[in-house]
Amino acid sequence: TEYTEEGYTAYDNYDKDITSKINVIKDNNIIKYSVVDSSGNMSSTSRNVKVINRVVNTFVTNEGYNDNNNEIVKYINDKGYNVSIGYYNLVNGNSFYYKENKIYYGASLIKSLLSIYMYENNLVNDSNRYDMEKMISVSNNDSYFNLLYSVGMDNLRNYGYSLGTKYTLSGPDDFGMTNVMDQMVIFKKLYSMVKDNKYNEMKSYFINDYFNSLKINDNVVMHKYGYWDSIYHDCGIIFDKEPYILIVLTTHGLGNYRDIVNDISNLIYNYHINNL
Numbered sequence: 001t002e003y004t005e006e007g008y009t010a011y012d013n014y015d016k017d018i019t020s021k022i023n024v025i026k027d028n029n030i031i032k033y034s035v036v037d038s039s040g041n042m043s044s045t046s047r048n049v050k051v052i053n054r055v056v057n058t059f060v061t062n063e064g065y066n067d068n069n070n071e072i073v074k075y076i077n078d079k080g081y082n083v084s085i086g087y088y089n090l091v092n093g094n095s096f097y098y099k100e101n102k103i104y105y106g107a108s109l110i111k112s113l114l115s116i117y118m119y120e121n122n123l124v125n126d127s128n129r130y131d132m133e134k135m136i137s138v139s140n141n142d143s144y145f146n147l148l149y150s151v152g153m154d155n156l157r158n159y160g161y162s163l164g165t166k167y168t169l170s171g172p173d174d175f176g177m178t179n180v181m182d183q184m185v186i187f188k189k190l191y192s193m194v195k196d197n198k199y200n201e202m203k204s205y206f207i208n209d210y211f212n213s214l215k216i217n218d219n220v221v222m223h224k225y226g227y228w229d230s231i232y233h234d235c236g237i238i239f240d241k242e243p244y245i246l247i248v249l250t251t252h253g254l255g256n257y258r259d260i261v262n263d264i265s266n267l268i269y270n271y272h273i274n275n276l
Contacts, residue, residue, distance in 0.1 A: 010035040010043070072267045073098065081260060086180035086247035087268050090191055090237075094275045096268065097180065103167065104249045106178035107226030108139045109233055112206075113168065113186050114147055116193065117159050119202045123151070129201075136205035136224065148174060163189055175228075183235045183247045190222070191237050191245065206236075213261035214238060214246055216269045232257035234265075244272055 010018045015037050025032040034044035076083060076098070084104070087096040115136055118124050124132055128150065131143035148156065153169055160168030164185045169176040194203040206222035209215065213234045214223050223236030232253035237245055246268055248261045 008033055012037045012041075014038070072096070072264070072271060075263070075267060079260075082251045083260070083264065084180045084247075084249045085264060085268070086184050086245070087271065088184060088188070088245045089242055089272065089275070090188075090195075090244055091242040092276070094272075096271060100180035100184075102249070103177050103179050104233065104251070105171070105228065105231050106167070106176050107228040107231050107233065108141075108144070108175065109178055109183060109186075109224060109226040109235060110169065110175050111135050111139065111144055112183075112190065112224045112235070113160055113165070114144065114151065114156055115202055115205070116186065116190055117151065117156055118147065119199050120193065124201075132202075133205050136202075137208050138210055139225065139227075145174070160186075175226075178233075178249070180247045180249060183233075183249070184245060187235060187237060187245045187247070191243070194222070195243075211258070212236075213258045214248070214265045215262070216240075216265055227253055227257075230254050232261070234261050238269070240269075240272065242272075242276055 008019070008022060008024075010022050012018050018035055018037060021037075022033055022035045025034075031047040032044065033046065034042060036042045072085070083098070084100055084102045085096065085098040086100050087094075089095065115132060118128075118132065128147060131140075131146045134140035135143040135147060153174065157169040160182075165178075165182040167177040167179065167182055171177045190206070193199045203222060206224065207220055208223075211225040211227070211234070212221060212223055213225070214221050214236045216238055220239040221236050222239075223234055225235075226233040230251050230253045232251075233247075233249045235245075235247045235249075237243060246265060248264050250257060250260060252260050
């Protein structure tokens with residue numbers, strides 16, 4: 001059972017925003033929140049969580065896994081592809097992972113995290129909205145650097161760590177390394193922000209067909225690709241009847257990379273509908 005935090009804020013007429021001072025305690029099905037201002041005044045509240053047990057189907061592979069009875073793994077083995085895959089059903093929790101801990105150069109995937117950080121912290125305005133749109137919609141690097149340096153690498157790196165990523169901006173440049181699990185953290189966060197028609201502007205920038213190799217049928221897809229040299233990745237949220245996250249990381253940027261990712265996307269979609 002997974003609980004998605006709905007968010008919380010605290011505001012004091014003297015101290016202003018004191019959200020960072022909130023203490024959160026999880027006690028069985030109750031989430032307790034308390035905060036103390038600079039004068040020692042305390043306020044508290046709680047949230048009841050309804051827990052529903054469900055059967056969750058999880059399929060996990062590892063570096064040595066070789067199961068020719070699984071259609072997805074058989075396809076990868078037959079083709080000899082160097083790929084890593086992460087699938088997560090956002091409704092029932094079913095999942096599929098393949099070589100999810102393998103580390104890749106992240107390329108432009110870091111731009112997803114930067115956009116999440118800026119929207120969540122109300123940093124997007126008329127002066128930088130153009131850069132935000134271009135960074136996400138067409139992966140413009142100049143726009144990325146403009147926004148990154150306005151935020152600060154340390155702030156973005158620490159924000160990623162606070163969400164649960166491990167490789168945010170690690171490495172020799174301003175793009176960093178990543179793996180399936182890091183991208184899954186980022187896209188779960190992205191979904192939590194847009195699922196209730198919040199942050200629609202940001203959502204619209206992720207919904208585009210530019211290098212969209214995850215497109216399935218007529219489903220709406222929010223995605224971000226990363227491409228450099230032999231690296232090609234595509235990560236996104238597919239809004240099917242039950243929406244799901246799909247992460248595909250590859251080292252096939254010099255070949256028919258988009259066909260490879262789209263083939264995997266179709267195989268995952270069949271896996272998805274067969275496990276609803």
